[in-house]
Amino acid sequence: MAGKDHDHHHDHGHRHDHDHGSELSETQLRVRALETILTEKGYVDPAALDAIVEAYETKIGPRNGARVVAKAWTDPAFKKALLENASKAIETLGHFSRVGDHLVAVENTPKTHNIIVCTLCSCYPWEMLGLPPVWYKASPYRSRAVKDPRGVLADFGVEVSKDTEIRVWDSTAETRFLVLPMRPEGTEGWSEDQLTEIVTRDSMIGTGLPKADEKAS
Amino acid sequence: MTSIDPAAAQSATQAIPSIPCDSEGPVFREPWEAQAFAMTLALYDRGLFTWPEWAETLSAEIKRAQAAGDPDTGETYYRHWLNALERLVSDKGVADAKTLKRYFHAWDNAADRTPHGKPIELQPHDFHDHD
Numbered sequence: 181m182a183g184k185d186h187d188h189h190h191d192h193g194h195r196h197d198h199d200h201g202s203e204l205s206e207t208q209l210r211v212r213a214l215e216t217i218l219t220e221k222g223y224v225d226p227a228a229l230d231a232i233v234e235a236y237e238t239k240i241g242p243r244n245g246a247r248v249v250a251k252a253w254t255d256p257a258f259k260k261a262l263l264e265n266a267s268k269a270i271e272t273l274g275h276f277s278r279v280g281d282h283l284v285a286v287e288n289t290p291k292t293h294n295i296i297v298c299t300l301c302s303c304y305p306w307e308m309l310g311l312p313p314v315w316y317k318a319s320p321y322r323s324r325a326v327k328d329p330r331g332v333l334a335d336f337g338v339e340v341s342k343d344t345e346i347r348v349w350d351s352t353a354e355t356r357f358l359v360l361p362m363r364p365e366g367t368e369g370w371s372e373d374q375l376t377e378i379v380t381r382d383s384m385i386g387t388g389l390p391k392a393d394e395k396a397s
Numbered sequence: 398m399t400s401i402d403p404a405a406a407q408s409a410t411q412a413i414p415s416i417p418c419d420s421e422g423p424v425f426r427e428p429w430e431a432q433a434f435a436m437t438l439a440l441y442d443r444g445l446f447t448w449p450e451w452a453e454t455l456s457a458e459i460k461r462a463q464a465a466g467d468p469d470t471g472e473t474y475y476r477h478w479l480n481a482l483e484r485l486v487s488d489k490g491v492a493d494a495k496t497l498k499r500y501f502h503a504w505d506n507a508a509d510r511t512p513h514g515k516p517i518e519l520q521p522h523d524f525h526d527h528d
Contacts, residue, residue: 197422201516202508202509202511202512202515204504204505204508204517206431207479209477209501209504209505209508210438210479210497210501211429211432211433211479211484212500212504212519213497213498213500213501213503213504214433214436214482214483214486214492214497214500215436215490216498216500216519217486217492217496217497218436218486218491218492220439221491221492222438222442222447223439223440223443223491224439224443225439227398228435228439229432229435229436229439230430232406232434232435232437232439233428233431233432235406236422236424236425236431237433238422239419239421239422239424239425239431240425240426240427240428240430241426241427241428242426242430263422274504280426307427311428311431316428357435375437378405
């Protein structure tokens, strides 16, 4: 189901499929239709709906991205493949639905910290990153992340050394990004499952770090 | 408009015990499921229906799907939920099936004309569809 919803091939015979159009699944169309009607008739307030959905933003979708990161931390060959071609590397794991053809993993190192910004379009890779937080969709974050990334990081409580270069990646229709955070110290010998638990959504967007201090059980 | 009391979600999970939950509350497989849940919560809040009424409609939809061969593995739970939501909205005279269909096609047109990477927004001309 998830795969179908985010399938962006252009050759699967949708009844009026255009070369460059977006695609919504039947279910997504029904949900949007309902929301529009209910809003127009004054039964619901879109802001109130957003607030409810936001309350569950960490409870939506699989934690695929976290598993990918944990695997990269424990398997050097996979990490190499991931940085070379993230879409292809993730596909070899088999158990994920499509992640899109142009996913790029950018690696955090002591010298480089990556942040991603993105317009929330219909192909936002929520299956990898989880649902985006509300600030991520807002234009102030986008523009500030580009102009003052250090300030944005400070707001999120992330301290990055002065010697570390900060790179901002703007997602486009063609290319989406996943930050590969640095594996925290003190996690030597942890299993992939334990590591998966400490990979937060924000750490894969670049506005947070893995929860290093929380020992996974 | 008023926002929804967070406790309302809890009352929903108590009234509808079949809602997929973890230890902290409802969980969703996909974003649209959370949107469907949110709309239901908002309509309940507006007094459009009671939880027993909702439970009855949802259960009828699940039975209908099972009779039609739905494996009932939990993966399709929110599909039944969405069917129930459309049914109640129609039964309560908010929007009939024809209206739902009209908006469905309009959104489909909007998606088709929106280039990849741009937010999809509904515009009046999306209602002048091809059928």
